[in-house]
Amino acid sequence: MNYGRELLKGNTDSLLLSVIGREPMYGYQIIKELEKRSSGYFQFREGTLYPALHRLEKAGLVTGQWKKLPSGQVRRYYTLTDKGRQALEEKLSVWRGFSTAINAVVSPNGA
């Protein structure tokens, strides 16, 4: 089992909500933004991004809307809903607690 992949899988929702929370984005933009902000660490299997986005949309955490780009192309922009914002805050709070605890345990001086 790839530990990094498992961690990414477990935190996909937080990452996506976090990126969409800054500004509405479409699928390809989200992938690029994740790569950029993680300095290339997070590399999604791109086809699996859409099932994840649609799952979030079905749960009411994001909404998707088709918009026309200046180039004339049409892209589906995802926007965070109030419910999504609340879910993101909860997830981040859990994550901060978890990472603090992990750091405290694994650090050499135990603090």
Place this chain on the structure above:
Amino acid sequence: MTGRLNTYLETVRASLKLDPAAKQVVLRELRAHFEDRWAELKRQGIPDEVAVDRVMRSLGSPRVVAQQLLEVYGHGTWRQAMVAAMPHLIVAWLLAIRAWQEINWLSGTLLALTILGMVTVVIYGWWQGKPTWVFPWLGYYTIPVIAAGVLIVSLPDRLNWIAGFVYIPLAICALYYIVRQTLREDWLLATLMLLPMPIVFTWILLLGSTIYTDSDLFVWQFSTKAPAMALSFLALAVMSATFIRVRQRRVKIAALLTPEIGIFILLALTSENSFGFLGWLLLTSGSLAFLLIPRLLEHRLK
């Protein structure tokens, strides 16, 4: 690029047994993603074929993508389930209140509004990309075809040829065309659409023989059997709602086929055994076979 992209999207499309509206959104998004990634690689000076290979690799297996989307869209919301059950509930309600007995301005307006509502819902559903909840509504558009056919068969002997040579072939062609259009999405949606037809057909068989010979008897029989008819449409409403709500495909199939037997038991009980056991068995197995025709057609079309 277009050829390989189309093959990829076609594989996703074929594996995605879900709501046509949701399917359309997914396919458009994947196409857009493909175009964006490909354009970026081209800007980096990567040759066409290599760029397409990379895009394919980054998207991953189309079947895996389809499978993950199926897990998301496997079941509908309660609201969608209610909308799917609504046409059967309306028919059950009209039968329960015996709407035909006293046609006055109120019942006439209600009936007109019901028909107008049905037309509006179907047009809206079609415009929304044919979501699953629209198919039970669509089913009622095919019922006049069956009803008219049975009534034509009951015409006096000299006029029976109309049914034999003109109406029935035309009706079969029309039904085949409608089912074939639906099969482009999923055979289960065609079955969901056809669900009320065997029930309506059997009720017409039970009542239709008296319509030309004794209209008083027909009205009396219709009134007597109205509660049972309402109950059978109520069962159809539950079947449609269950179909929308359950996630697994096998359970969806069971939700459509199993209660049909229960409805036919109800039909046998209220028909005072006028079909006999063999007749009942033939009608029940015939209706189940009829509901499975879309599965066979889909197989043949592919």
